[in-house]
Amino acid sequence: MLNRRRFLTSTAAAGAAGFAALHLSHAFAQDAPQIQIFVPAAPGGGWDQTARTMDQVLRSEKLISGSQITNVGGAGGTVGLPQFISQWNGKGNSLMVAGMVMVGAIIANKSANNLTEVTPIARLTGEFEALVVPAASPFKTAADFVAALKADPTKVPVAGGSAGGSDHILFGLIAKTAGVPAANLSYVPFAGGGEALSALLGNQVAAGISGYGEFSEQVKAGALRLLAISADKRQEGIDAPTLKEAGIDVELFNWRGVFAPPGVSVADKAAMITLVETMAKSDAWATECKNRNWTQILLTGEDYAKFLAEDTARIAAILKDLGLA
């Protein structure tokens, strides 16, 4: 009986404490804004994960009181983009997640809208790409790979993601630097990283290009050999040169960033930049990025806009070479 009473009182106390804590956090969050995040992709992909991780970190850092995430997926983001431009116009508390994939999709799909119509806030993260070969491959270095490519590009089938995506673009850039005509390349597109990986493990193709995270575990297990990565500098814990170090003058990050809708006020834009910058500099964000193999490549406001223009020009040129634009 006593036990039960004690149990009841302690439960009540715990409940009350919980309630008080809830109340406190609510009071604390009074001045934090509520934001809306627009994801032009289906739940589960990279942009969606970026949005949900942002929501998580922003809330745990008490920077916002909550967020509402809207997904409008399709065609590399080009279905969602027109909607964000027309229906979210002027909404100062909202953000859209997008990235390099959308830049490519806009060009390849000849989309009527593009990213110059929205307000650049910040480039947040990037995933560098990796060039790998099966463990049994004769290619020991990136130079071997390039030499074979120069000799006869049709004999070097390379697996990666969908045609015109970041993997295909990197392959095009590597070939261009080596002086191999992009039209002669033998690129084998796969719908997902998993399928491309199985083609590599089954020795169906000569090499593979995809996000480093797709291959990292196979590389550690010795099933694949990492020839080079597309990052700007050597990465801690990765035993491979960058493409530049290997003599191929190419650098590529499959970047992801956030944009505000068109027509937001200068004050709203500045506030949003501050909010995202504060989040990007928090420890919680750093931990999440580390867990997900995202490299932090923060760039905000005007710098971001300038980068976007350059990257768009570079991607447009290579897609044209590849015959996709």
Next chain:
Amino acid sequence: METLGHLAHGFSVAFTPVNLMWCLLGTTLGTAIGVLPGLGPALTIALLLPITYQVAPEASFILFAGIYYGAMYGGSTTSILLNTPGESATIVTALEGNRMARSGRGGAALATSAIGSFVAGTLGTLGVAFLAPVVVKFALSFGPAEYFSLMVLAFITVSAVLGSSSVRGLTSLFVGFVIGMIGVDLQTGQPRFTFGMSQLLDGVDVIVVAVGLFAVGETFYMASRRYAGKDEIVPLKGSLYMTAAEWARSWKAWLRGALLGFPIGALPAGGAEIPTFLSYAIEKKLSKHKEEFGTVGAIEGVAGPEAANNASAAGVLVPMLTLGLPTSATAAIMLSAFQSYGINPGPMLFMTQANLVWGLIASLFIANIILVILNLPLIGLWVRLLKIPAPQLYAGILVFATVGTYGISQSPIDLVILYLLGGAGFLMRRFDFPTAPVIIGMILWPLAETQFRRAMTISNGDWSVFYKHPLSLTLLTLAFIGLIGPHIYAFIERRRTRGPEHVPGDA
């Protein structure tokens, strides 16, 4: 025997009250979303991903596994009762299952699919536990050439669903090819048949096509015949569950379905649809009740494909757990959940995360048991749906189909497509064209085309890849035997029966 020890340890992880609670929650949720068209397991798990910030990895994977298996069970319910498949893997179930429901055997169809799912799910999970390393080796030997040959085999065997007239059946199949080609071509990045609409760049969802042709088309057809007084739905005839004869017809189909489903599910580009087509074709060939197919509904045609899709669901976990290869949308999202725990799924997962992996496998066994216990009593409730008078029932189906389709992409274009296809389904039904080949064509064609072009890219245009690879050659040989075998058999049979009274000069 090492495996048994691991498995016992896995059960000790899964059998804690909290984890059992997660399992129960997952299976219930999975059954519910399986019943609703438009809400698939991949989307549900994606929406639940933030839970990974709150609970232990074991708990969230047990939850996700429950949802995954539950959706496979639930998907068949609407296929059978309403002719409205909730998942692409249960499209074939609708063919015979709905016929059975209309002739008063809905309870038996639901029972054979629930028990078949349990049998095949359990066999598949055993396969994951004991055969994973062997199966994955086999799976990796499949390259584009082998996949293409598998598709050829699938095309040959699906002639079983073409219906009585092969001209009409092939017409439907070609319509399916065209629908399957809509969207951006994976190999070249160029749009095909999109008519400049960005909403069509990703293609048309197979569920939208299935629901449009089957459910909406059927509803229009019923509405047009409202006063003809035909096509009465019999609520229930005979026992609610299966009779002894139905058990006898089901069990072999379950086993054959499981045997097809598990290895094909384990192939990186296998999927859950192809084994259901193959199983349906095989059951139709082997059945002693061929006259029931497409008329009153044959129970084998439900039992086999249902077992096949559940076994393939288990098969998908093989490359995911052994190599970290996500081979379905659901597996890809489960992998991203691994990453939010800082766990990198890969070849070392079985060693580095033994607790998690074996706990997950054990919870799959438990999920299967919970699901069959959950689903069998529900059958009594479900079949009551069929007592609803036809006008209200079909109005309900139309609402259900519309809401579900909108749920897939929140795109009004999909609703337009749904009703256009509904109109097409009505006309096809009216003029006696089979609708199932459309679905089969739209699933198989893009796969066959992609694999063929990949194989040719890799071989640099050399056709010999298709017969120089032993596996590919074997599959093509099987397809060839499947194509001409029945004709030779029929010829010999005719010879033998006609033999004695055949006199020279007779003709």
